[in-house]
Amino acid sequence: MPAEGFLPGPVRIVGTGLIGGSLGLALRAAGAEVQVSDISPGTTALAIELGVGRAIREDDEEPALVLVAAPPDVAAALVAEQLRAHPGAIVADVASVKSVVLDGLLRREAEGQLDAEQISRYIGGHPMAGRETSGVIAAQTDLFRGRPFVIVPHERTVPAAVSLLRRVAVEIGSLPVNLSAAEHDAAVAHVSHAPQVVASLLGAALLDAQGIALDLAGQGLRDTSRIAASDPRLWVEILSANARALTPVLEDIRGRLDSLIGSLATLQGDPDPAVGSRREVARLIADGNAGVARIPGKHGSGTDSFAAVVVLVPDAPGELGRLLTEMGQIGVNLEDLRLEHSLGQPVGLAHVAVARAHESLLTTALRERGWTVADA
Amino acid sequence: MPAEGFLPGPVRIVGTGLIGGSLGLALRAAGAEVQVSDISPGTTALAIELGVGRAIREDDEEPALVLVAAPPDVAAALVAEQLRAHPGAIVADVASVKSVVLDGLLRREAEGQLDAEQISRYIGGHPMAGRETSGVIAAQTDLFRGRPFVIVPHERTVPAAVSLLRRVAVEIGSLPVNLSAAEHDAAVAHVSHAPQVVASLLGAALLDAQGIALDLAGQGLRDTSRIAASDPRLWVEILSANARALTPVLEDIRGRLDSLIGSLATLQGDPDPAVGSRREVARLIADGNAGVARIPGKHGSGTDSFAAVVVLVPDAPGELGRLLTEMGQIGVNLEDLRLEHSLGQPVGLAHVAVARAHESLLTTALRERGWTVADA
CATH class of the missing domain: 3.30.70.260 (ACT domain)
Known part of the structure; x- marks a missing residue:
């Protein structure tokens, strides 16, 4: 079971939603001392009641690690604030987009609001787990167990920050993976953000369906649209913050969709259409086969085992x-x-x-x- | 358990792939006598070996019902052939698109290849089940159990055909639902064909992803892309055959995707962007929430129970x-x-x-x- 005191001091969690709350639960289960604060006093109180951590006292012990668990659009400001407030602490954010946070901090450094020492204590992180429900009430001790935890140091991150965050990842049962901010953002555009977009597009198209159509819904529609039930407030921030990496993926999808719609127009009403249009349609499905076959693991349908x-x-x-x-x-x-x-x-x-x-x-x-x- | 002899004579299955094979297994389990034939002698032999039905003998008993289980592009020709060959039989096709089959038959009537009596013995059907794997080897007795079976009479279908096909649906454990061909095609465009397209688009986009990205794949990507593993040869026929009903749904999706890409372009690089672009992104996710909440049943995430x-x-x-x-x-x-x-x-x-x-x-x-x- 967890080693007591694997951290040199308390960990402070800033922002106690689903992710911050689950990190608190998991870190406490691993033996860490957890201090919590949220911009909303009500959420802070609820998090404390749910066992995420304890309130911050005046003259409290300085944190060894601060974890900022806030949406990507506000993470940089909160990280900057924490770097200034806690000169001895490593400060990490766990937002699901990384370049936008790092860019925000480098901009603050360029503007003189942060210095090089402070920047060197920053490291990005992304524990890759989530639920369709949000808020601390949905937090789970085991949310990160067995999931990848992406560790995103920048060029000047101190080595101690990398080893500390990796240790945190391991202690909460997740699997640390080192990536640069750009690599991370390109990866999540493919495996997380594009799936959210296509599920939402499919879900939104159901608004125009007749009621009887929905009675015919099978497992295919249910699986394909499941994550469309996600929180709009959170996702507008994620998609906006990752616009640069996400746009080429969405443009690829749009190009293929345009081509499909064009092929269907050719095929429609033509009982003996050109072979080319059929081949275009078949290529989309075949490329889809090949793409999903790249997904590793037991659930991949590409495996024969x-x-x-x-x-x-x-x-x-x-x-x-x-x-x-x-x-x-x-x-x-x-x-x-x-x-x-x-x-x-x-x-x-x-x-x-x-x-x-x-x-x-x-x-x-x-x-x-x-x-x-x-x-x- | 099944009543013996719920059909006035043998049922003949023309085309023994996944659907035809599963129909044969289910009908035999329900006590029907099943004759099978497939354009491929090897497939016919395999179907017989797997227990789907028996070979057709010379001077065999005339079928009371013929079920044509072939892709939508060839179903009309096969139905016409069966209507002419078996003057006493009800002939149904079970292709997953209905207007294209009915139109093909009405065209043959207009050209004098079929007469009104023959047309009146035709009825469409669509047992709504499938698997990512295809072929008779994947056939299952229980494939249709608990699934909707859409019954698609046309204006001149004899009432006996409707009651016979409904009886078949009930005997194999599925739930008969009457729809017109146009209603059916619009419904499956939403609940079956659009999900296939978005899953394939998402899967195809994975071809460009870095290997490390795929190691970060979670359940969201797996669920959203699962059906992208479907058979290209079958799906090119289905999507082509339902081009008319599917195109407006895909155009809706393309319109929303265009708008999202436009909003992301506005948001990108603008630290304090216009509220309108954010609202556009949030609306897509919110519309997706509302759309999936319309899906009924235990698996719907819209329910609170x-x-x-x-x-x-x-x-x-x-x-x-x-x-x-x-x-x-x-x-x-x-x-x-x-x-x-x-x-x-x-x-x-x-x-x-x-x-x-x-x-x-x-x-x-x-x-x-x-x-x-x-x-x-």
Whole structure:
């Protein structure tokens, strides 16, 4: 379990929303002393009540580390303030866009509001986790467990800041990855911001759909649009702050969409259209195949190592548990599980992913135990 | 269990891919006699071997129902052929686009290749299910269970065809919904084809991402791009066939994307930009919120009736089963479950959705039993 005192002093969290709150919970669970403050006194009080940290006292001990957990548009100002207020502290921000914060600090240095020593104590960070719900009330101790924590030093960051933030990342169970601000911003444009934009575009298009259309919605629409439920106030700041890195990705998407719409116009009403238009449409889908195949990990659909076994599960307490317990008895480990509810029927379908080598063993053994397993 | 002989004669399935194959399996499970044929003799043989149906014999009994399960671009020709070949049969196609098939048949009638009696025996259908994998090898008896089955009569379809196809839908466990061809095509443009396009656009944009970016991929990207793994050959036909209904939806998406790119250009490099640009970005996200909130069902994030409880589960056989068994003992029913794997860590997170009223009971009871439950 966590080492007591892995930090040379208290950590101060400035901004106790979902991310700041979860960092406080995780750091306290790891044995750190956590001081909290938020621009809103009510939010500060709620965070303290929820166990995120304790109030800052007058004449309080100086923090060894300040974590600024604020939206990207205000992070630089808050970091500058903390660098000046705590001359002995490393100050990191954990906003989800990094260049805009670093640029804001370098501008303040150029304008004489910060000096080189202060700038050297700044480091960027981005623990890559989130939820569709926001605010400290949604904070979770385990939010960052197993997730990447991007560490973003600039050219003049002191080495002690890098090792301290990496230590924090490891202590809260996340996986530190070093990137420059530009590398980070280009990466999140692809894996986080563009998905948010396309999900929102798809969700917004549903506003014009007939009611009956929505009754036909399946898992494809639900998955593709899930993150469209995110907080507009937060996302306007994120997308705006990462405009430079995000724009080329969105322009790529627009170019492909333009080309698709053009191809569909050619194909429409032409019973025997040119091969070129069809090829354009097929290329989009094929490029999509190739792109998602690049996503690593168990959930990637590009991998062939896992097989899905589909089992009918009565929709009653304990039935899914019984299934998975029996899978354990059979000795087959579950790689992934997706539950699919049947509209108006007293059963669900459990899509159980297992190592391909275990597929037929599992299917046979489950059928012997009386489960209904879909044919492969 | 299924009534024997709910059809007045054999059902013939023309085209034994994923959908035709699954229809055959489901109809046989429901007690129907199923004859199969596919343009590929190899596929026909494989379908027979997999239990989809039996080979057609010379002097075989005439089918009461023919189900044409072919891509939309060839469905009309096959339906016309079957209407002529089987004067006593109802002929339905189950392609995922309906106007193009009906138009193709009406054109053949206008050209004298079909007569009014033949046309009256045609009805469209669309059992709304699919998988990312295609072909008869992926066919499943339960593919349509609990899914909508859209019944698409035209103005002159005989009433017997409607009742017969509805009966088929019910017998295979799906939920019949009557729509016109235009209504159907507009609905699937929103709930099926536009999601495919945006997922493919997002997936294709990943081709330009740095490798490190993909290592940062989280559940948001995975969900949003999942269906981008679909079959290009099938989807070029579907998108082309539904160009008329799909184009306005894609133009709506393009309009919003243009506006977003324009707003980001204004915001970029302007530390204190006009309020209007920010508002445009926020409106896209807010409209996305409102659109996804229209999606009904347990999985909709717009509903407040369910709460997510997050539990740490050791990544070992039987552990998730033990969790769910104990939930059953506690007496709480599972509404949804999502498993989240931690990179390089021996634990997973089970996101368990339960009725909001049971959330605190469940959290307390699980903690008493020694489970680690994330703070709400």
